[in-house]
Amino acid sequence: MRERERLRIAVQKSGRLGEPCRTLLARCGLRFRESRDKLFCYGESMPIDLLLVRDDDIPGLIDEGVCDLGFVGRNVLLEYQLSKRSKSAGLREIQGLGFGGCRLSIAIPQDEEWQGPGQLAGQRIATTYPNLLRDWLAKNSVVATAVALSGSVEIAPRLGTADLICDLVSSGATLQANQLKEAVVLLQSEAVLVGAATLPADERGELLEQLLQRLDSVRNVHASRLVMLQAPRVAATTIAGLLPGCPQPTVTSIDGMADQVAMQAVCNVDVSWQHLEALKRAGARSLLVLPVEMILA
Ligand code: PRT
Ligand code: ZN
Numbered sequence: 306m307r308e309r310e311r312l313r314i315a316v317q318k319s320g321r322l323g324e325p326c327r328t329l330l331a332r333c334g335l336r337f338r339e340s341r342d343k344l345f346c347y348g349e350s351m352p353i354d355l356l357l358v359r360d361d362d363i364p365g366l367i368d369e370g371v372c373d374l375g376f377v378g379r380n381v382l383l384e385y386q387l388s389k390r391s392k393s394a395g396l397r398e399i400q401g402l403g404f405g406g407c408r409l410s411i412a413i414p415q416d417e418e419w420q421g422p423g424q425l426a427g428q429r430i431a432t433t434y435p436n437l438l439r440d441w442l443a444k445n446s447v448v449a450t451a452v453a454l455s456g457s458v459e460i461a462p463r464l465g466t467a468d469l470i471c472d473l474v475s476s477g478a479t480l481q482a483n484q485l486k487e488a489v490v491l492l493q494s495e496a497v498l499v500g501a502a503t504l505p506a507d508e509r510g511e512l513l514e515q516l517l518q519r520l521d522s523v524r525n526v527h528a529s530r531l532v533m534l535q536a537p538r539v540a541a542t543t544i545a546g547l548l549p550g551c552p553q554p555t556v557t558s559i560d561g562m563a564d565q566v567a568m569q570a571v572c573n574v575d576v577s578w579q580h581l582e583a584l585k586r587a588g589a590r591s592l593l594v595l596p597v598e599m600i601l602a
Contacts, residue, residue, distance in 0.1 A: 309509075310508050311353065313372045315366045316355050316357055317359070317376065320359075322377070322405050326376040335350055335351055335353055345357070356372055363375035367500065374399075377496070378405055379398065379492070379494040382396065382398060382499050387436035396502060398499060400521075401497050402496040402497060403496075405495050408474050408492065408494065409492040410471065410473075410474050410489060411430065411469060412474070412486060422442075427449060428450070428468045430452060430470065432452070432453065433453070437491060438451045459472060459482075459483045460483065462483075474487055498517075522602075526599060530595065530596060531595040532554075533593040534567075535565055535567050536565070536587075536590070544584055544589050545568070545570075547584050548570050548580075549575070549576050550573045554570035555568065556568050571600070
């Protein structure tokens with residue numbers, strides 16, 4: 306197979322998203338052989354390879370056609386898109402992945418009151434996301450200066466290089482340690498799968514579709530439980546209505562027990578003890594809840 310018939314995915318080499326993204330791909334059945342320099346992983350189970358890079362390089366690599374897909378924080382994707390505007394061939398967020406959650410927020414000193422965007426006028430705000438910040442300031446008609454830094458944004462006010470900061474927050478501990486508090490959220494972020502705006506027209510397009518289906522299935526499976534039970538035939542409709550997430554159960558007769566049925570359903574939400582107790586009160590017995598390994602609809 307020629308090289309570009311293989312799909313190439315850019316993944317963060319280290320950092321917060323590297324490990325969870327590779328775990329997700331492993332759950333999709335992808336196995337890789339790492340190169341000696343640990344920059345490239347050759348796909349052994351499917352013609353899908355990984356390029357291990359810094360997260361900031363991922364949108365550009367897809368834009369230039371070096372990679373077909375990538376995993377990055379939504380914050381990185383949007384910052385890139387704003388920095389490129391018309392110069393970009395077009396990237397799209399294909400799907401959010403449900404991990405790497407954080408917020409891009411403006412933080413102010415703990416002892417100040419937040420009175421709204423107007424309070425930012427004339428301030429110098431340190432950030433590693435100058436384009437996202439400028440965009441938000443413009444939308445809120447605030448004239449302030451975005452001071453672009455490459456890291457350690459939270460110490461800028463103490464160093465006197467800025468008055469406030471605009472940074473990613475997850476637990477809020479870093480802000481607190483620097484006597485700052487979150488004032489306003491500019492963006493809710495999580496890890497996302499990014500691809501070119503148009504699908505490759507060759508074999509890679511099909512591979513991409515197949516991978517997306519597996520990713521979808523892995524995500525659904527994560528929250529899914531198979532519920533199995535037995536119940537009086539007359540209670541089957543009531544019990545079906547009590548199944549969490551209201552799935553359509555399969556109802557089968559039990560040999561030699563004309564008034565009883567066996568029911569099973571895949572519930573795509575958490576199944577709690579309360580759910581089971583409600584099912585039992587409605588007449589269900591022999592309740593069994595099992596984790597689901599794979600689903601292919
Ligand atoms: O080396 P490379 O350039 O690849 O990595 P990086 O250092 O630029 O990024 P990395 O690995 O730190 O983060 C990758 C992505 O994880 C980000 O782009 C976000 O989408 C997501 N993410 C989720 C976070 C956080 N949570 C987070 N808390 N990225 C950074 N932080 C930092 C934040 O900048 C601040 O310094 O953690 C600190 C705040 O955390 P709390 O918990 O104290 O609030
Ligand atoms: Zn980075």
